[in-house]
Structures are given as structure tokens and as C-alpha cells.
Amino acid sequence: MNARDEILRRVRGRKAAALPRPLRYVRVLEGDLTERFLARARAADATVEVLSSMAEVADAVSALLRTRNMAASIHLPPDGALQGLNWGALQVLQTPPGPEDAAVSFAPLGLSETGTLVFPAGAARPASWHFRPGFEIAVLRVSDIVPDFETALARLRSAWPHTINLVTGPSRTADIEQTLELGAHGPKALAILLVRD
Amino acid sequence: MIPDPAAFPQAAHAALGDPRLKVALGRLKTHFVHKRADAFERYGDFEGLRDAGAAIRDYALSNLDTLLETFERNVTARGGHVHWARDASEARQIVLDILRTAKAKTVTKGKSMVTEEIGLNAFLEKNGVRPVETDLGEYIIQLRHEPPSHIIAPAFHLNKEDVAQTFRTAHTDLSPERALDERSALVAEARVMLRRQFEAADAGITGANFLTAEEGSAVIVTNEGNGDLTRLLPRTHIVVTGLEKIVADMDDVAVLLRLLTRSATGQDITSYVSVMSGPGDRDDGPKDFHVVLLDNGRTALLGSETGEVLRCIRCAACLNHCPIYNSIGGHAYGATYPGPIGAALNPGLLGLAKAQHHPNASTFCGRCAEVCPVKIPLPSIMRYWRQKEFDAHMAPKAMVFGLSAWAFAARHPALYRWLARVLARGLRLIAGRKRFVRSLPVMRGWFVARDFPAPQGKTFQELWRER
Numbered sequence: 001m002n003a004r005d006e007i008l009r010r011v012r013g014r015k016a017a018a019l020p021r022p023l024r025y026v027r028v029l030e031g032d033l034t035e036r037f038l039a040r041a042r043a044a045d046a047t048v049e050v051l052s053s054m055a056e057v058a059d060a061v062s063a064l065l066r067t068r069n070m071a072a073s074i075h076l077p078p079d080g081a082l083q084g085l086n087w088g089a090l091q092v093l094q095t096p097p098g099p100e101d102a103a104v105s106f107a108p109l110g111l112s113e114t115g116t117l118v119f120p121a122g123a124a125r126p127a128s129w130h131f132r133p134g135f136e137i138a139v140l141r142v143s144d145i146v147p148d149f150e151t152a153l154a155r156l157r158s159a160w161p162h163t164i165n166l167v168t169g170p171s172r173t174a175d176i177e178q179t180l181e182l183g184a185h186g187p188k189a190l191a192i193l194l195v196r197d
Numbered sequence: 198m199i200p201d202p203a204a205f206p207q208a209a210h211a212a213l214g215d216p217r218l219k220v221a222l223g224r225l226k227t228h229f230v231h232k233r234a235d236a237f238e239r240y241g242d243f244e245g246l247r248d249a250g251a252a253i254r255d256y257a258l259s260n261l262d263t264l265l266e267t268f269e270r271n272v273t274a275r276g277g278h279v280h281w282a283r284d285a286s287e288a289r290q291i292v293l294d295i296l297r298t299a300k301a302k303t304v305t306k307g308k309s310m311v312t313e314e315i316g317l318n319a320f321l322e323k324n325g326v327r328p329v330e331t332d333l334g335e336y337i338i339q340l341r342h343e344p345p346s347h348i349i350a351p352a353f354h355l356n357k358e359d360v361a362q363t364f365r366t367a368h369t370d371l372s373p374e375r376a377l378d379e380r381s382a383l384v385a386e387a388r389v390m391l392r393r394q395f396e397a398a399d400a401g402i403t404g405a406n407f408l409t410a411e412e413g414s415a416v417i418v419t420n421e422g423n424g425d426l427t428r429l430l431p432r433t434h435i436v437v438t439g440l441e442k443i444v445a446d447m448d449d450v451a452v453l454l455r456l457l458t459r460s461a462t463g464q465d466i467t468s469y470v471s472v473m474s475g476p477g478d479r480d481d482g483p484k485d486f487h488v489v490l491l492d493n494g495r496t497a498l499l500g501s502e503t504g505e506v507l508r509c510i511r512c513a514a515c516l517n518h519c520p521i522y523n524s525i526g527g528h529a530y531g532a533t534y535p536g537p538i539g540a541a542l543n544p545g546l547l548g549l550a551k552a553q554h555h556p557n558a559s560t561f562c563g564r565c566a567e568v569c570p571v572k573i574p575l576p577s578i579m580r581y582w583r584q585k586e587f588d589a590h591m592a593p594k595a596m597v598f599g600l601s602a603w604a605f606a607a608r609h610p611a612l613y614r615w616l617a618r619v620l621a622r623g624l625r626l627i628a629g630r631k632r633f634v635r636s637l638p639v640m641r642g643w644f645v646a647r648d649f650p651a652p653q654g655k656t657f658q659e660l661w662r663e664r
Contacts, residue, residue, distance in 0.1 A: 132426075163471060
């Protein structure tokens with residue numbers, strides 16, 4: 001008997017009687033979705049800036065790079081939501097970002113419960129770009145903030161991507177003496193530009 | 198040191214005398230115990246949430262066959278491959294065959310306890326494949342040729358000076374003059390060195406925190422992002438995990454995630470949670486995607502007296518809250534899974550003959566069961582294994598003699614009364630005016646760090662009779 005059939009036979013011979021599906025765990029979040037998102041994202045060491053329109057994104061990105069003493073250069077995925085913007089004097093690169101580079105991304109969903117960005121991968125939105133750069137600047141619309149992961153999953157189900165990345169704050173590790181350090185393998189910093197529309 | 202669960206008593210004794218380990222173990226309380234408590238305090242509904250978590254896991258285990266078949270179908274439909282491994286050697290061979298087909302020479306690895314369990318790294322090295330651990334803690338202990346000492350903090354027993362020394366020895370192409378006094382410098386150096394490895398690797402191996410049947414997805418939970426670079430940069434991605442990690446769908450994962458990260462590190466959510474389904478697309482992600490489902494003794498526990506251990510989501514809260522683990526750390530167990538979960542799981546996975554000491558490494562204080570996010574009755578399961586040990590005549594002779602003598606006395610009330618009276622008066626006599634017994638010709642070890650208050654007044658039975 002091959003391994004697959006033998007394992008399944010063992011399971012059928014031993015498992016308890018099949019239980020019915022348990023009731024869904026539901027917990028309604030209290031308070032304002034956006035306020036909670038802001039508070040949770042900041043608690044996870046992301047910076048969040050609220051902008052009043054997409055037209056302000058390029059200036060905000062330039063300012064963020066200046067503050068961090070980084071070159072006026074960004075890596076931009078072929079994402080329609082970002083490519084359409086006027087990036088002004090910023091140098092825009094299409095190549096994958098390196099570990100010290102800045103990359104701009106567009107998050108189609110945000111989770112209020114935990115201040116999390118949701119990135120379904122696709123040809124225009126490469127998953128690896130959330131881990132390659134040293135600095136990720138993510139653009140999120142206020143109207144795309146949903147209460148929790150369950151709500152986001154319901155929206156993603158019709159076109160399930162090969163990778164979904166939930167990102168909450170920058171990369172971190174506490175593997176040396178249980179003391180938090182930011183920027184382990186992924187971005188050392190995460191800035192969220194939250195756009196009211 | 199070759200891990201050997203049978204050598205637990207000697208290893209535990211040695212660990213108790215290790216002053217550096219004591220410093221590291223002191224950090225468990227502030228880093229894990231307090232943060233976990235704060236996180237659930239903020240959340241507010243720990244009991245409701247863990248009832249839901251336990252129900253989700255029980256549903257999955259009682260439908261394991263159909264969920265695994267659904268999982269396989271959905272992974273295949275997305276262009277991935279599912280492999281089934283009865284035991285460790287079958288799993289190792291499957292991984293090696295995939296790597297040979299892919300002509301892979303260098304493999305990056307995300308953190309995975311299951312690949313520790315099957316001894317994958319040593320096997321790959323012997324067969325000409327170089328595995329590179331990329332979780333910072335795992336990378337450090339791989340360089341030091343040590344096994345992990347904690348499920349989620351594999352190098353917590355080391356201090357930053359140890360790590361600096363390890364990096365100086367390993368990273369010989371860097372300037373020997375460089376400063377490595379700060380933790381940030383160590384993290385930065387590992388970032389640079391490991392990024393090269395990610396870029397050069399032919400394949401990546403990760404574990405999975407969860408598998409979902411409905412979506413055919415594997416989910417990993419990380420803070421560093423190393424698991425994602427392991428999946429996304431090389432051509433081939435292999436997930437190696439225990440078959441019990443399956444749940445029905447992503448909605449179940451959403452509930453378990455709230456439990457896992459709070460229980461593990463006290464975070465509401467980790468920096469990264471990644472849902473990985475099949476190969477990537479033309480420009481990004483792996484070209485080949487494989488999942489290896491490992492049995493290795495798990496199905497034998499299904500529906501058994503100890504079957505609830507299969508609910509485990511590997512958060513390590515039981516380790517952090519265990520007075521035994523807090524005294525001796527993880528290495529002494531000589532097994533992949535230390536602490537209370539190891540004590541409940543290892544006799545089932547390794548056999549009681551090898552792991553008989555683990556269920557005895559408990560004070561039965563019950564904190565492990567109190568904090569378990571999926572309500573595994575860990576002390577009851579340890580008690581079950583102790584009973585088995587006794588039934589199989591494997592318990593130490595002194596213990597069997599002592600218990601038998603006590604049982605005999607307990608069944609002969611007149612003898613018991615007389616003995617209680619004589620022993621109480623005898624202890625009082627030995628204690629003298631200080632009212633504390635400092636030592637006895639028996640139980641010398643017990644008296645090394647303790648005094649015994651001498652019984653005062655009459656025995657319980659004498660008092661009872663007077664009423």
C-alpha cells in the first residue's frame with residue numbers, strides 16, 4: 001500500500017466520529033474603524049499619515065525619503081493604482097528593490113482590528129516586494145479598511161491569489177536576548193499613507 | 198551533545214547548575230509570560246476565544262481524512278504537489294528527491310519544528326545539499342551546531358556576546374575589526390549575510406502553522422520575513438509539516454491566529470502572516486510548489502486517550518509557564534518538543550521507553566492547561582503516561598517500593614495510625630527546639646535546599662477521634 005492510502009486508512013480506523021462544524025466565532029469590534037486602524041498600526045511600529053487625496057501621495061513619499069536621508073528614488077510595481085500618479089521629480093524604478101531601497105506599494109485592503117495591510121499578490125503586485133526593500137511605503141484608502149480578517153477573506157475568495165501577505169508594522173526579531181530589534185530580513189521601517197477619498 | 202530523551206534526569210541536573218542558563222531563563226517571565234497576559238487582557242475574551250479554538254481543532258481532527266483529501270485536491274488544482282510521508286525517513290527522502298529533480302544545491306529554510314523532528318538538515322548535508330537556516334535564532338544555533346532550546350525562541354539560551362563570537366567565527370570574509378557589541382549590529386550583519394543566501398538559493402523549505410482544506414493553502418506566521426523570502430525568491434518551495442496542522446478553511450485560521458500570536462509572543466498579530474497557495478506567477482514567487490504531509494506517529498494518537506495533544510498549535514505558552522521548563526530550559530529534554538507539550542506528546546511519538554521521564558517532569562501545578570489556547574488537558578495526559586509507565590513496570594524501584602508501602606499502610610488503618618503517630622513524634626524529636634528538620638538519612642537531595650517543618654501537636658486522626 002502506498003503512503004497516502006496507508007495514512008488515510010490509519011486515520012479512518014482511528015479517528016473519533018466526525019463532529020459537526022462548530023458555530024462561527026463572532027466578535028463585533030467597537031469604535032471607529034479608521035481610528036482603531038491608526039492606533040493598532042502605530043502600536044506595531046508603523047508610521048501613519050492621513051492624506052486627503054491620492055494627488056498628495058507623491059509629495060508625502062518625497063518628504064518621507066528626505067526625513068530618512070534616502071535618495072529621491074522609489075521602486076514601483078506595475079500596479080495601475082500607483083503608475084497613474086504623477087511622481088514629479090522622484091526617480092521611479094521598475095526593478096525589484098534591494099535591501100536598502102525604498103518601495104511603494106498599494107494595499108487594496110486594511111484590517112482595523114490589528115492595523116494590518118492586506119496584499120493579495122498578482123502580476124502587478126509582486127509578493128516579494130513587501131520583503132525585499134529596506135523601507136516600504138504603503139498606500140491605503142480609508143474606504144478599504146474592513147473590520148477584520150474574516151471580512152477581508154470574504155472579498156478575496158472569488159480570485160484567490162497564490163500569496164496573500166498580511167503586513168503589520170516593519171520586520172522585527174527578538175531572537176537575541178528576547179529584545180526587540182526592527183529590520184530583521186524585511187523592511188526596517190513601514191510608512192502607511194492613509195488616503196481619505 | 199546528541200539529544201537523548203532517556204538521559205533527561207542527568208541532563209536536567211546539569212542544566213540546574215548552569216548559571217548562564219539561569220539568566221536566560223529569567224527572561225522568559227518578562228518577555229513571554231507578562232506580554233501574553235497583557236495581550237489577552239486587552240482582548241478580553243480569552244475563554245470564549247479558546248473554546249472556539251479547541252472546537253475548530255477538534256472538528257479538524259475528527260474529519261482529518263476528508264479535510265486532507267480536499268486539501269490535496271485543491272493544492273493539485275493550483276498546480277502544486279502533495280506528498281505523504283509515513284515516517285521521518287520517508288519524509289527526508291521525498292524532500293531530497295524533489296531537490297535532486299530541481300538540481301538544488303543550496304536550500305534556504307524558514308523556521309520549522311517538523312524538519313527538526315525528522316532530522317532533515319543532517320540528512321541533506323550528507324547528501325550534498327547545503328541547508329541554510331534563515332530565522333535569526335535558527336541561523337545562530339545552526340552555526341553553533343546546537344539544537345533549538347525553545348519552540349519559538351530557538352536561541353534564547355544565548356547572550357549577545359555568544360552571538361557575536363559565533364558570527365566572528367562564521368563570517369570570515371568580514372573585517373575582524375568590526376564592532377559587534379550592539380544587538381542591532383548583529384541583526385544588521387545577519388540581514389546582509391542571509392540576503393545573499395536568499396538570492397543564491399535554488400529552493401526554499403518552510404513549515405506551516407496551518408493548512409486549509411478549502412483553499413489548499415499553507416499559512417506561516419513570522420516576524421522577520423525570512424519565511425517569505427524563503428518561499429518567494431528561489432525556484433522551488435517545499436512546505437514540510439505535520440498532517441494534523443489542517444483546518445477546514447481560512448475563517449478557522451482567522452480565529453486560531455488571534456490565539457496563536459497572543460499566546461506565543463503577546464502580539465495581537467505578528468509582523469507577517471502569509472497565505473501560500475501553489476506556485477507563483479511569471480515574474481514573482483516559486484515555479485514549483487510542494488507540500489510534504491508527515492505522519493510519524495501522529496495518526497496512532499488519533500482517537501486515543503492522549504489524542505487531544507494533536508490540537509496543539511505550537512505557541513509554546515505551556516513552556517513559558519512551566520516551573521520545570523523555567524528551571525532547566527529545553528535542551529535537557531533531548532527531544533524536539535520540550536516542556537509540557539513535549540511531556541504529553543513525546544511518549545506517543547517516540548515511545549514510552551525513550552520518553553518515560555518527560556511526563557514525570559511536572560509538578561502538576563496545572564498552569565500549562567490554564568494557558569493552553571486550545572485547551573489541551575496537559576496534566577491529565579501526563580498522568581495517563583505515568584500510569585502507563587507504572588503498569589509496564591518501568592517506574593524506578595524506589596518509587597514503586599515507596600508507593601506500595603504507602604498503599605499497604607493506607608489499607609491497614611491501625612498500622613497507619615500507629616505509623617503516623619510514631620513518625621510525627623520522631624520528626625519532632627529530631628527537629629528539637631528549632632522545630633525544623635534539617636536533614637534525614639533518607640531524601641538527602643530534597644534537604645539540600647529545604648528544611649522540613651516538624652509536625653506539631655496531635656495527628657489528624659487523633660484530632661478527628663476527639664470530635
